Amino acid sequence: MQNIFSLKTICLLFLLVSSISFAQDEPQKMHLEEIAPEVEGKQSVKEEIKEYINHHLLDSHDFGLYSYVNDAGEHKYVGFPLPVILWDNGLQVFSSSKLHHGESVAEVNGNYYKLYHGKIYKTDAEGTIHYDEHHHATNVKPFDLSITKNVFTIFLVGLLIFFMFRRMAKSYQKGAIPKGMGRLLEPIVLYIRDDIAIPNIGKKHYKRYMSFLLTVFFFIWIINLLGLTPLGVNVTNNIAVTLALALLTYLITTFTANKNYWGHIFWMPGVPWPMKIILAPIELLGTFIKPFSLLIRLYANITAGHIVLMSIIGLMFIFKNWLGSSLSFGLAFVLALLELLVAALQAYIFTMLSALYFGSAVEEHHHGDEHH
Amino acid sequence: MEKLIEQFSLGLFFWQLLLFVGLVLLLKKFAWKPILDAVEKREDGIKDALDSAEKAKLEMQNLQADNQKLLKEARAEREEMLKEARDIKNKMIEDAKGEAQSQANKMIEQATAAIESEKKAAMAELKSQVAGLSLEIAEKVVRGELSNKDKQEKLVESMLSEAKLN
Numbered sequence: 001m002q003n004i005f006s007l008k009t010i011c012l013l014f015l016l017v018s019s020i021s022f023a024q025d026e027p028q029k030m031h032l033e034e035i036a037p038e039v040e041g042k043q044s045v046k047e048e049i050k051e052y053i054n055h056h057l058l059d060s061h062d063f064g065l066y067s068y069v070n071d072a073g074e075h076k077y078v079g080f081p082l083p084v085i086l087w088d089n090g091l092q093v094f095s096s097s098k099l100h101h102g103e104s105v106a107e108v109n110g111n112y113y114k115l116y117h118g119k120i121y122k123t124d125a126e127g128t129i130h131y132d133e134h135h136h137a138t139n140v141k142p143f144d145l146s147i148t149k150n151v152f153t154i155f156l157v158g159l160l161i162f163f164m165f166r167r168m169a170k171s172y173q174k175g176a177i178p179k180g181m182g183r184l185l186e187p188i189v190l191y192i193r194d195d196i197a198i199p200n201i202g203k204k205h206y207k208r209y210m211s212f213l214l215t216v217f218f219f220i221w222i223i224n225l226l227g228l229t230p231l232g233v234n235v236t237n238n239i240a241v242t243l244a245l246a247l248l249t250y251l252i253t254t255f256t257a258n259k260n261y262w263g264h265i266f267w268m269p270g271v272p273w274p275m276k277i278i279l280a281p282i283e284l285l286g287t288f289i290k291p292f293s294l295l296i297r298l299y300a301n302i303t304a305g306h307i308v309l310m311s312i313i314g315l316m317f318i319f320k321n322w323l324g325s326s327l328s329f330g331l332a333f334v335l336a337l338l339e340l341l342v343a344a345l346q347a348y349i350f351t352m353l354s355a356l357y358f359g360s361a362v363e364e365h366h367h368g369d370e371h372h
Numbered sequence: 373m374e375k376l377i378e379q380f381s382l383g384l385f386f387w388q389l390l391l392f393v394g395l396v397l398l399l400k401k402f403a404w405k406p407i408l409d410a411v412e413k414r415e416d417g418i419k420d421a422l423d424s425a426e427k428a429k430l431e432m433q434n435l436q437a438d439n440q441k442l443l444k445e446a447r448a449e450r451e452e453m454l455k456e457a458r459d460i461k462n463k464m465i466e467d468a469k470g471e472a473q474s475q476a477n478k479m480i481e482q483a484t485a486a487i488e489s490e491k492k493a494a495m496a497e498l499k500s501q502v503a504g505l506s507l508e509i510a511e512k513v514v515r516g517e518l519s520n521k522d523k524q525e526k527l528v529e530s531m532l533s534e535a536k537l538n
Contacts, residue, residue: 085383143382144381144383145386145387146383147387148383148384151383151391154388154391155391158394158395161399162395162399162403165404166403168403168407169406172407182407186411189408189411211397211399211405212396214399215395219392219395238379239379240380240388241384244389244392245388247389
């Protein structure tokens with residue numbers, strides 16, 4: 001029953017998204033023609049694919065599903081705008097439709113903003129962007145707190161997770177065995193408890209970390225899966241997102257660590273004292289490297305998966321014959337299946353390693369292990 | 373690396389941190405705690421049920437063992453009683469036999485003694501009768517002998533001659 005409900009929710013969401021998107025179509029000049037009018041054939045297709053992949057990997061200020069060029073040569077964007085929130089001498093809130101995908105300058109309360117390579121810069125009324133010698137924009141970048149596509153997705157996924165598990169929690173009130181979605185989710189929850197949390201953290205302390213571990217697992221998993229849908233959302237390949245998650249792991253590890261943990265870092269027992277002095281900075285560095293590896297692993301895996309998958313899909317348009325295209329379709333299909341596995345695997349690894357670090361933070365002192 | 377830093381969006385970081393921490397806290401209160409508590413309660417219930425079943429099984433086994441023991445004891449007791457009875461029986465037979473034997477012996481002895489005395493009495497009577505008979509015979513013989521004078525003289529003479537020899 002609940003499964004059908006959730007399916008309905010997703011369908012409804014999809015319909016909602018597409019209906020809004022068509023309302024927001026705005027004719028735009030074709031971007032590509034300006035960049036490479038002289039390059040013909042395959043070169044331009046390659047460029048276009050490369051541009052598209054790069055664009056896909058970036059966050060954006062509107063929820064764009066896809067864009068196309070109509071018969072009149074206008075660039076049409078299908079999607080809906082999201083609120084832009086800037087901190088620039090006070091809070092500036094406006095709709096991203098004003099930015100026109102970087103094609104024109106937005107004027108808000110006497111300030112001018114322009115979107116350039118996915119970032120909002122403060123400009124003059126004409127929207128001039130100043131460059132340094134490395135072709136980097138030197139304009140002032142106001143602090144951008146916009147509800148971007150990724151933030152919007154994070155919020156939606158948060159809501160989805162919340163309602164999923166709220167429903168599951170409620171189903172326990174009626175009986176000891178969950179109903180509907182809970183029946184599917186319970187084994188996963190129990191797996192995280194019995195095979196990730198308890199073996200790594202220990203029976204005594206694991207309860208404190210369960211909320212974080214469960215949330216981080218389902219959050220990464222669902223958001224990774226969502227990244228594989230044609231919605232084109234791509235959250236976990238943002239270093240900011242993975243950094244936030246890894247930072248939480250680091251903070252929780254640091255603030256729940258016991259004396260034994262710090263003892264092992266600053267004054268490693270069981271080794272001669274000169275070694276202790278050498279080991280202390282290495283161990284201290286290690287506490288940063290551990291969560292750092294978490295953030296890089298998740299970011300790199302998801303980014304690589306998306307780049308490879310989209311490149312192979314892009315190959316279809318380069319080959320433009322039935323053999324090459326069907327081959328790359330087959331390859332893309334297999335790779336998409338692999339990505340499904342990676343989506344769950346990365347969530348598992350992140351949760352597992354977080355649990356491992358928490359476990360080392362609360363590990364009890366082992367007598368006879370270090371002191372002989 | 374440079375591209376990574378350039379790509380880094382502080383806004384996204386801020387929102388991710390805020391939304392995720394909010395999500396963790398909300399889920400903790402409204403989902404994880406009730407779910408984990410319910411699961412734990414259920415597991416405890418199952419464990420208790422299993423434990424009590426195990427206990428009941430053990431008790432059952434104990435009871436059965438007790439029964440077995442009682443049965444065994446009863447059997448042993450019966451055996452004992454039977455054995456005792458057999459012993460008593462044997463002893464009684466033995467005693468009866470002994471008694472009978474001694475009684476018989478006594479009777480035989482008495483009989484023998486009676487026979488002996490009867491025999492003696494009979495013998496004595498026989499003797500006296502024989503003695504009387506002999507006297508009578510002797511009287512008759514002597515009377516016949518001494519009726520003739522020659523014979524008397526001859527007897528005397530033979531007797532005297534015998535005496536001389538002595």
